[in-house]
Amino acid sequence: MSEAELELFLQASVRLGAPLALAALGEAVTERAGVINIGLEGAIIAGALGGALGALAFESGGAGVLAGALAGGIVALVFAAFAVGLGTDQIITGTAVTLGGLGLTGAVYQARFGATGTALTLPTLAPVRLPLLADIPLIGDALFAQAPTTYLAYALAPALWYFFFRTEWGLELRAVGEQPDAAAAAGVRVRRVRLLATLLGGTLAGVAGAHLALAHAGTFAENMSAGRGFIAIAVVALGRWNPPWVLLAALFFGAASALQYLLQALGLDLPYQLFLAIPYLLTLAALAGWLGRARAPAALATPWPPPR
Amino acid sequence: GGDAGPGEGDAPLRVALLTAGPVSDAGWYAGAYEGLLAIRDSLGAEVSHQQTRTPAEFDEAFLAYGSSGYDLVFAHGFEYQDAAMRAGEQFPATTIVVSGGGRVAANVIPFIFELEEGSYLAGMLAAGMSESGTIGMVGGVEIPPVQGTFRAFEAGARAVDPDVEILEAFTGNWDDVAAAKEAAAAQLARGADVIIHNVDAASFGVFQAVREVVGMGRTAWALGMNRDQNDVAPDVILGSAVIRIPEAFLEVALALQARGLGGEPIYEGASEGVVDFVLNPALSSRVPPDLVGSMDAARERIRSGELAVPRVPFVETESGIR
Amino acid sequence: MIAVRARLDGVVRRFGSVEALAGASLEVRAGEVHALLGENGAGKSTLLSILGGMLRPDAGTIEVGGRQVALASPRVAWALGIGLVHQHFTLVPPLTVLENLALGRRLQPARLGRTLTRLRAEAERLVQRTGLDVRLDARVEQLAVGERQRVEILKVLLRDPSVLVLDEPTASLAPAEVASLFELLRGLAAEGRAIVLVAHKIDEVLAVADRVTILRAGRTTFSDVRSKVDAASLVRAMVGESVTDVAAAVGVVVVASGSARAAAVGVGVGASVTVDDAARRRPGGLVATLADVRMHASVGRPALEGVTLEVRRGEIVGIAGVQGNGQRELARVLSGRSLPDSGSVQLPAGVGFIPQDRTLEGLIGDFDLAENVALALHADPRFTGPAALRWDAVRAEAERVRTRFSIVASGTKAPAYALSGGNRQRLVIGRELLVASDLLVAEDPTRGLDVAATAFVHDQLRRATETSEGPGVVLISGDLDEVLALSDRLLVVSRGRLTPVPENARTREGVGALMLGDSSAAA
Amino acid sequence: MPRPDRFRLGAGWVGAGAVAATGAVSALLLIVGGYDPFEAAGAALGGAFGSADAFLSVTLVRSIPLMLTGLAVAFAFRAGVWNIGAEGQLLAGAIAAAWVGLVGRALPAWLLLPMLLALAAFAGALWALVPALMKVRLGVGEVITTLLMSFVAIELTAFVVRGPLQEPRGVFPQTEAIAAGARLPALVPGTRLHLGVVLAVVAAVAVAWLFRQTKLGFRMRAVGASPEAARMAGKIDTGPVTLVAFLGSGALAGLAGGVQVAGVTYALYEGYSPGWGYTAIAVALLAALDPLWVLATALLFGALEAGAAAMQRDAGIPAVWAVAVQALLILAVLALDQMRRRANAGSAGV
């Protein structure tokens, strides 16, 4: 492998990891509050479409990101209205929200651009080279010549860590995810915390979708989220619900995905399905080897107040 | 939908379309849907479309259309072929046309688009335009139409430059634009400078990857597939291998109305004018005239049957597999 | 005129078809310690939860500080100065004690560090003042029940409530801690606060209360000042039955069986009656042996350091100790629930086990009574066919347990989560007595039981060990009166080691000293 | 995770209410999209229940894989094993079934068919064994591992239909049709309804019996409800019970894959499952993990899908709209069910 290829591999790792990181960091907040939002996939695809429409309307990638964030937040609001407000089962609600997100984005897309789709070319979110950092050999370009949304992910990891473990709000959030009854007894507004955590998660998933459309693909296609919402949920667990680890896990997953393209480009004569399975196999190996024994928030997926 | 109008005269033709993916892909399925609408508009046919998500739905869909008396069902994908054979037996009055299918019965007709003929020309162009001597192919899922176009692309390229190196990658699906982009980017990094795709809706990722390296000062090109994508990324797409699916569908419907389809596979290729390779007018000046000349010559030889483009034979007939 | 801090009137609360409160009233005044008494399931916890904003009443009025209020949530209650120490813990296990104290305080929302620093100082001061010893930096999940209880109390005290409500705070505290807690409560009352206290030990209650209110079956049946009541009248008001029953409940249980032994236990009123040892037979054969058992606790330091113990049939071996000295691990090893790191363990087949934490370890909240009884019977051939459980037999057994232990529940199909704290404990004890044909390991078996139930359980334990064919009983308890009264042999567990209590040290003081690791008392 | 809390979905007004609320919201959505809601509703109802054939050949046939995977999920969840990888286990079963159905041509049907089903179940269990061992031996949470195994199974399916099991022409990424003797016979002649539905009902009854009556089922429920109490009060060794839950769940999901191959598609394809294993989670949870109720909720989801397909065909509603309406229906059912539960609980909710 040449150095150029290695460098490209690293760049691809970060490119593929960034949307996962954004969505997973948001989901980490949601899950720390005891809510598992399986509807993340729906929020990502909504973010992608919102990003595309916003970028077109305002002719600006930045506006697109904001629109994508809003779209993801709206999807999360629907989820929260049912799962947090009404206390419906989070898994079923999330399933429905993903289904609805994929369906409605398709419907809106077709209504706007015709039933047979169109070749959307979007104003993109151009990479920004960070001075000095981007000049670091090998990893400089990969890490520090990326779209602004990638830097958002970098910044969120320590910021969320601080929030979780160094603020009283974070303490309340964690308590709500572990023992909502105890949190409520201490005067914490459990449902409000859960609502806000879910909204933040959806908003970041929306940013992840906008990033996919504007910083990565430069277009929108139906189903272009391609299961990243579910991968992000796995990434949260892989990162043990701890933001810096979640970021690393997302980048690890990005690298494992990038590896498949690298290996295919190298022309190894193996069935390509093997390459496609690499990210999952590597993650399994990582879990078995040294990343196991993570403990989820105890009240994850438990409605509050409890149904009894 | 609704009931077939009780006719003074002939009841309208009833035509259905089955696709295994969204028709908003601006590609393979979109073409079929446009064909269906063309049939509706030109022939006054009553039309219906269903997108299936799994092979388990195939029999059900045929059952629904067969039992409610549809005349013609376009099953737009090879995967429908087995269920089509079962349905053909059960509903003799319904004609089923299976795009890319491999099995034939009196009323089950494989509909073969010889896109190979277009991608052979694309291969010629790719090898002729490549400065690095490396070109790439990015596929979605490795299915016969994709294999066919890629083998023909290789043959066309080798015809121009026997030593050309050809990379191949698959992303495993048709929707993941980001994955298609990364696959193309990896090939570009390995030195490929002309990339063709067969990833349907995700093709934009390929174009985007090419655009980005061009933006960094390299020379690289992309090639479109399935439909004329030249205006999608007019700055990087040299040309497209196209199938004129809507026209072909309309022709099939007309033929059915006029005389029936008669249990024979339908081949639509360059000689029928359904498959072609179209240069991007915006960039045609960049293509050396003698390359254009040899492509034109090849086109003529294909049309006349003189040049046999490699194909993956798969239609099972009494005389063997063709 | 003393200010009325809080008044609940005509409060009704239903759970489905169960009417937990059917018109209960309670008036709490500034400067008083107000004891709320009642049998298990009388509605005490429900009433206090309403006062703490955890539950909403179906009917009735609540006044706080002279104004009618709707206590819609714990936040509201906190804001009105009402602090509730729950009967079931409301702590977040993976957080540290200090973090639990900080939860919901909003002192410095964006700077947890500062909040913690400030609370640490306050908490340390409070620990000093109250004698409630807690490790501020330990995670709650590492703590034994007693220590958790101390954290609960500390948590509420730190918020400086004007109405302090405590639901059975003493059930898992050591005697010395109970004494200092009560001293503290008196002090707080003297500052003008109102204290509401639920406890089952009438002697304790009478020692500290200014006023007593009694709930029976969801209704307030009695309320008066301390000076006008005595133990017998209180029990009568609680139970509302004939005098002999009352006497039994208060402390003198006359065993009316044909047995030669007339055993008497004194609990409840504190006047211990010594056991008529002569009447007891010699213990029988060896049923369980531990030899040089060592074990690590799930976290941290060694829990058992070379424990050797022999248990014989028909004897009650009392093991006294302050929570967190290894009794949890000892109980698990003795009951075959855990394997030690080293040492030999010989156990019989029929082992009953009453664990320390009934809610998490003893019962399954979502299971009904019969299913909870099945937890002990599912491996017993008498209750199983080749694959299936004989549910009819299990259910019949559960019904027997229910009636024998007077468990207040709609039937054997009632889920365990709907039982009051005391009734949960009754269920566990009743079930374990079924299977303890050879050995019964009991940790604080009467924790949270009302007077009558405590007496009944003690009686059951003594009856079981009446003959040398009966099971051996290991009674692990922090309740000195209980172990002193019941044990044939008494040991003290301290820092993972067992020390026999010499005959001359079998007093509250002597054992108490040993529990705290003072070996000179044994000499 | 939610605790099993038995309830009755069919309770009269819930059904009526669900229909009303859903009708209103979906109608609004369709009108905004420019479609006729009444035509859509007619088509959907007709497609799901309109005739005996619609019900038997479409709705019921669609619900069979959901019944079996729903049971698989309930089986695991009841024991506290959060197996969200029924999808992968189903695919493993489908692969095994296709293999048996292809290589066993020489065998008589009475032997071949049971063998196919048994091997499908076995393969599903085997696929669940990896996360099971990772959980029991290494303590790795199963939510992520079972999900990852599903992604691997999808690629494995894609591989086998191009490699070892590809049809003899070597062109199409699919298998040849399995032997006639390997196919599940029709239950009602003239319809597509196959014997798999009987299998699903028998499995549901068996699982219900297991949970309600047997020692093993009791132990599974105890471990699921409270592992701590199961160990302390029940003296139950949770490891083996957890293993059984994984394997049984995997076997049921694998059986679902086998039944689909033997009863519906007769061949294996890439992209074989539209996500039955994931829908199954919703099916099982909506049934409050009660095996018999799984049959009913699977039927509900089967009808939803049948209706969505018919809406496309007969009312010209595009697939994306049909999916959106389906999502709304699920939300409406959830919401109404929740309100009914609250009402039933009286004032118990805090």
Ligand SMILES: Nc1ncnc2c1ncn2[C@@H]1O[C@H](COP(=O)(O)OP(=O)(O)OP(=O)(O)O)[C@@H](O)[C@H]1O
């Ligand atoms: N059905 C719902 N849909 C959307 N949001 C809801 C719904 N129900 C509640 N919420 C939001 O959740 C928040 C929390 O609601 P809840 O009433 O439980 O808490 P609160 O009133 O803020 O606190 P407390 O009850 O502890 O005083 C509300 O502020 C509201 O915005």
Ligand SMILES: Nc1ncnc2c1ncn2[C@@H]1O[C@H](COP(=O)(O)OP(=O)(O)OP(=O)(O)O)[C@@H](O)[C@H]1O
């Ligand atoms: N969540 C619930 N669901 C159903 N019934 C309940 C629930 N909580 C309490 N009950 C019932 O309400 C009654 C009163 O219970 P409560 O806990 O108030 O009793 P208590 O006086 O505190 O008893 P103890 O001394 O045993 O703690 C009991 O019969 C109990 O079974």
Ligand SMILES: [Mg+2]
């Ligand atoms: Mg109580």
Ligand SMILES: [Mg+2]
């Ligand atoms: Mg509120």
